[in-house]
Amino acid sequence: MPRQQQPARPARRRSYDQFCATARALDSVGDRWTLLIVRELLAGPRRYTDLHADLPGVSTDVLASRLKDMEQGGLAVRRRLPPPAAAAVYELTEHGRGLLPVLTALAEWGAPALGERRPTDAVRAHWFALPLLRALDGLTRGGVVEVRLPEGEFHIRTGADGPGEVYGYGPADSPDACLVLDADAVLAVGRGGSALAQAVGGGRVEVLGDGPLADELRGVNARAPEAI
Incomplete structure (x- = not known):
């Protein structure tokens, strides 16, 4: 009889494991791209595709991972807009807006x-x-x-x-x-x-x-x- 496959456990986010307010904050927002996602969501709810378009250089896997971490950390929520939009958007919680x-x-x-704009700089x-x-x-x-x-x-x-x-x-x-x-x-x-x-x-x-x-x-x- 084949062995039943166990559901994968969610990966535990890395922590500095320091009893320090700064370290605790960086546990939540210290990963690459997280604060830039916050920058985008400070302007209002956004669809995943819009976030990806305005964060040049981020991969789809990393963006999805960061958004999931932000939901688990209470920084953002995902909700579905009512018809006729019928699209899912991400938005900051009050805790997330506190990062302004x-x-x-x-x-x-x-x-x-910010000196002279480089040819590779998105804007x-x-x-x-x-x-x-x-x-x-x-x-x-x-x-x-x-x-x-x-x-x-x-x-x-x-x-x-x-x-x-x-x-x-x-x-x-x-x-x-x-x-x-x-x-x-x-x-x-x-x-x-x-x-x-x-x-x-x-x-x-x-x-x-x-x-x-x-x-x-x-x-x-x-x-x-x-x-x-």
């Missing part, structure tokens, strides 16, 4: 390494949302800012204190203001402080719109410069 400050800090730390417009978030953090007016780059468009929700996405893919349905700039200007204003005011005043950033949020973006130079 981590990604923002990493973007700020890594910005000086997506929404990848510039993280460095721009810091420049818009001090705005007193809440609303939606559409950002137009030569590479494409994305939008940012200012004053977003509650749950939900703080930035999203593509143009906004009804933006309260619009910023027109290029990638170099994004990195420049990402320094915070008075950098956005200087870029607007110097013509590197164009502000479109006539509402309160657009007015504040044009008059942001009234804010105190960042201490040096």
Whole structure:
């Protein structure tokens, strides 16, 4: 009588086995590609095929493995959209969205390494949302800012204190203001402080719109410069 095959046990994720908050965090997000998947999902739910398209270089096996790990770790969930979409999407949990400050800090730390774009460098417009978030953090007016780059468009929700996405893919349905700039200007204003005011005043950033949020973006130079 043939021996019944036992179901395969799920592989145990490697751990640093250190009683340290940093080590525990890296147990969850330290694998290659995980934080970049978080970057994509911070902009909202995405299908597997969309994630694969916007993560150039990741293999299908690795992407599927990382998403499974993120589900098991409570960072993301998979759900099916109602008809007529009838597609499965991945989205971050509240625990996963808590990584936004981590990604923002990493973007700020890594910005000086972005010199001239290499011929092999992929680029997506929404990848510039993280460095721009810091420049818009001090705005007193809440609303939606559409950002137009030569590479494409994305939008940012200012004053977003509650749950939900703080930035999203593509143009906004009804933006309260619009910023027109290029990638170099994004990195420049990402320094915070008075950098956005200087870029607007110097013509590197164009502000479109006539509402309160657009007015504040044009008059942001009234804010105190960042201490040096």
